[in-house]
Amino acid sequence: MSNIKVGIIGLGRLGKVHAGNLAFRVPNCELYAACSMVEAELEYAKKELGVTKTYANYDEMVKDPELDAIFIVSPSGLHCEQIQKAMENGKHVFSEKPIGLDVAEIEKTMAVIDAHPEQIFMLGFMRxxxxxxxxxxxxxxxxxxxxxxxxxxxxxxxxxxxxxxxxxxxxxxxxxxxxxxxxxxxxxxxxxxxxxxxxxxxxxxxxxxxxxxxxxxxxxxxxxxxxxxxxxxxxxxxxxxxxxxxxxxxxxxxxxxxxxxxxxxxxxxxxxxxxxxxxxxxxxxxxxxSQAFVNETAEFINCIKEKRQPGVNANDGLQxxxxxxxxxxxxxxxxxxxxxxxx
Ligand SMILES: NC(=O)c1ccc[n+]([C@@H]2O[C@H](COP(=O)([O-])OP(=O)(O)OC[C@H]3O[C@@H](n4cnc5c(N)ncnc54)[C@H](O)[C@@H]3O)[C@@H](O)[C@H]2O)c1
CATH class of the missing domain: 3.30.360.10 (Dihydrodipicolinate Reductase; domain 2)
Known part of the structure; x- marks a missing residue:
């Protein structure tokens, strides 16, 4: 299997850490795309991280046929909707914690995750x-x-x-x-x-x-x-x-x-x-x-390659x-x- 191509949304405090790990420190993956509404963050992704494609619109990024996986590092209130869209477009998904802020919305998101058991879902409890x-x-x-x-x-x-x-x-x-x-x-x-x-x-x-x-x-x-x-x-x-x-x-x-x-x-x-x-x-x-962030991302990529779900799942997010x-x-x-x- 070739390198897993990842697209990231959110390049703030933590997004930059994950993006740097995906680009330079985690084996078997490529940081292929980045999405942000902030032009300077997209410039950073192109110049400093060497990403191939940048998007201002998340709905367009999740439809990119080149992408295998989406990394969500956006504000917490957006995670649920973004997880659902990525799953429905056939992507593996890593989402930062918390999975969401509203129980009904999380349960709806879990139903979408459960409907795609062949796709990997992992939540960012890096400790x-x-x-x-x-x-x-x-x-x-x-x-x-x-x-x-x-x-x-x-x-x-x-x-x-x-x-x-x-x-x-x-x-x-x-x-x-x-x-x-x-x-x-x-x-x-x-x-x-x-x-x-x-x-x-x-x-x-x-x-x-x-x-x-x-x-x-x-x-x-x-x-x-x-x-x-x-x-x-x-x-x-x-x-x-x-x-x-x-x-x-x-x-x-x-x-x-x-x-x-x-x-x-x-x-x-x-x-x-x-x-x-x-x-x-x-x-x-x-x-x-710093090493825990690298380790969890390596585990996400390994799970995709080995077709197994990780230890931290959506129910951990809900609870x-x-x-x-x-x-x-x-x-x-x-x-x-x-x-x-x-x-
Ligand atoms: N695991 C950890 O220890 C840890 C640490 C920090 C943050 N986090 C989580 O990571 C997530 C991001 O936190 P942060 O501190 O990096 O936030 P931040 O505010 O520094 O960055 C947020 C990013 O999201 C983008 N963004 C903002 N509004 C958006 C929108 N409407 N659509 C798309 N993108 C939008 C911003 O441009 C920015 O790139 C949060 O969910 C937070 O809980 C986890």
Whole structure:
């Protein structure tokens, strides 16, 4: 089989990372086309990434007979419709998280995906393809921690992104803090425990950027999840981390506990100077998860070549979005929310 030809939509913060990986770092594929409404992004794709074709119209790109697969890295509210169109035009599809922001729309999209079982669909929960998370998952599966009782997760974005976040908050179409940020941790709790979430209770506070109150966005949120077997998930998500990009996960079991990235280390360097003993930290998601992004894309391409579906599927998208919606509802209505009430 020749190289898989991929077309990408969205060349923003993450789109550029995926596009660079498809063009230069993932074997057996070619970044053949790019779609954006922003001319400068298409120029970038042609000049820096060497793409053959550029499109201003997504409906035209998905009809390109040269393309085998579509990579969706557009704003979250557009994913469902774009997945459906790509599937209906016979393409394999990789979509960034979240799969969508509305349960009915996601279910409709899943029906379209299910109607095309010969085409590959993969969702971008890249932490599952990070070596440290895979190591931890293996320990859990081997029973090294015993039965899990608590999964605690921190996912806090660097505060240097706050200025632009505050500016574009209303238009960002992120779905809110829980759908945008906690969704990775929700997926990890489901992945590590092999359990679905039953109930959630979520809280939030805007302190450094009180302007976020006016646009209905959260700076810091916390949620407690109760899984079907009573395992507890404790999530903290935020957008105001001063030391960089803090993603940390702790698993507590009956036989032991483990922590992933307790200190979000950038590398193995320790600096001793007038500030004391300093450990450099990861500054953003492309840096912390650079290899995980390559690994997940390589897995998508391998799945196409080997005609098998990947481990992260549309149902993982549906379940995680439902939990994020439940967290948002719990925060807004100040009450415990059962997942059975999220339709
Ligand atoms: N896996 C992760 O850790 C991770 C990290 C960041 C973002 N994401 C996800 O990736 C997606 C993109 O996020 P981002 O931070 O790169 O956003 P961004 O705002 O930086 O980029 C969005 C891109 O979509 C394009 N776009 C905007 N409106 C469009 C429209 N109506 N039609 C077509 N294209 C349009 C923009 O031109 C831009 O290229 C989001 O769904 C986000 O949740 C995932």
């Amino acid at each position: 599952r393809y990070d070596a440290d998370y895979q190591y931890a998952k293996e320990m859990v599966e081997k029973g090294e921690l015993g039965e899990l009782t608590v999964v605690r997760c921190y996912g806090i974005d660097p505060s240097d992104g706050m200025e632009s976040f505050v500016k574009f908050a209303g238009a960002s179409n992120s779905g809110g803090l829980f759908a945008d940020m906690s969704i990775h941790d929700i997926d990890l709790v489901r992945w590590f425990t092999n359990q679905e979430v039953k109930k959630v209770w979520a809280l939030g506070k805007n302190a450094a950027y009180k302007q976020l109150d006016e646009v209905g966005e959260l700076e810091t949120g916390a949620a407690m999840l109760q899984m079907a077997d009573k395992t507890m998930g404790i999530l903290v998500a935020g957008r105001n981390c001063h030391h960089g990009y803090h993603v940390e996960t702790e698993l507590i079991g009956t036989k032991g506990m483990l922590r992933i990235a307790q200190v979000p280390e950038k590398n193995l360097v320790t600096i001793m100077n007038e500030h004391g003993v300093v450990r450099p930290t990861s500054q953003n998601f492309p840096e912390r998860f 995680s979005t439902k939990v994020a919606i439940a967290c948002q509802k719990s925060y807004e209505e100040d009450e415990l929310v059962s997942l059975s009430d999220i339709k």
